[in-house]
Amino acid sequence: MAPATPPPPATPSPEHTGSALELLVHGVGGATPQEMLGDPRTVRVTGDTTAAVYRRTEDAHGEKHPERYGNEPVAEAYCWSGLTSGNGSRALWLLLLPFMVINLAHWMRPTATGRTRAVRLYGVLVRLVALSLTVLLTAAACEVALDLLAWQCAGADACAERRSWLGFLSERQGGWWSQPGRRLALAALVPTALVGLLWYLSNRTWSAYESQRPLDGEDFDEDDPF
Structure with a gap:
């Protein structure tokens, strides 16, 4: 009886080279991106004055420089308070x-x-x-x-x-x-x-x-x- 053929070694998954993202979302009370990110200097990544995603200014290009963060994620703040405030229309x-x-x-x-x-x-x-x-x-x-x-x-x-x-x-x-x-x-x-x-x-x-x-x-x- 021929010996059983061992299974081929598993192919290692490609290493993830990009930075992880941490999305912060405030509650119904609302909050500013500066308060959520703990930094007075923020930049808008996408959105408008009604609802938008912000990052710290130094993290604006974080996904292009993953070596700066190691295992730490890049924090983003989603501010949506403008969706629930405004006139009666x-x-x-x-x-x-x-x-x-x-x-x-x-x-x-x-x-x-x-x-x-x-x-x-x-x-x-x-x-x-x-x-x-x-x-x-x-x-x-x-x-x-x-x-x-x-x-x-x-x-x-x-x-x-x-x-x-x-x-x-x-x-x-x-x-x-x-x-x-x-x-x-x-x-x-x-x-x-x-x-x-x-x-x-x-x-x-x-x-x-x-x-x-x-x-x-x-x-x-x-x-x-x-």
């Missing part, structure tokens, strides 16, 4: 929440190498869901503004009299806006304004966040204390 972003879920469904698509047809079909279905959500939201606004208010309530004297802000649409008033067609045309401004608001919020969000690009190494200024 930030509450309008909740209107984008259903569309955010659809965006997640698109970006969470698993990699399908060699299955281009399935990937394209998935993309088409996600876009159809997004379109149907937009149509559903617009139809709901039309139902409330055009049907319930402009057609039914404004067309009934008892309902219009109980709501003074609909008085100019009442047929009993006999005003210029009391005609059914004119009432509906005026009420159509509500879903139009809603779609315009969604466009404005999404465009503002894109301009403020998704359009940001990480800073290159050349963009760091060693003498800039920001």
Whole structure:
């Protein structure tokens, strides 16, 4: 009986030559990058004035010089307090929440190498869901503004009299806006304004966040204390 062949020696894994990163995140109370990093001189690595990642100025190029740190990680501070502070208009972003879920469904698509047809079909279905959500939201606004208010309530004297802000649409008033067609045309401004608001919020969000690009190494200024 031949002796068993010993298994081949394990191939050693390549040595990690880069520096490890330590990410510091403050709580709901908020904190400045200087407080989190314990250094008055910090530099912004990426982000903007709303949310950003900072390093100590001397650590701006830490990944290029791992020999300086040995086994110690390079500390980074993520400051996000600007996301929860501001004026009341930030509450309008909740209107984008259903569309955010659809965006997640698109970006969470698993990699399908060699299955281009399935990937394209998935993309088409996600876009159809997004379109149907937009149509559903617009139809709901039309139902409330055009049907319930402009057609039914404004067309009934008892309902219009109980709501003074609909008085100019009442047929009993006999005003210029009391005609059914004119009432509906005026009420159509509500879903139009809603779609315009969604466009404005999404465009503002894109301009403020998704359009940001990480800073290159050349963009760091060693003498800039920001």
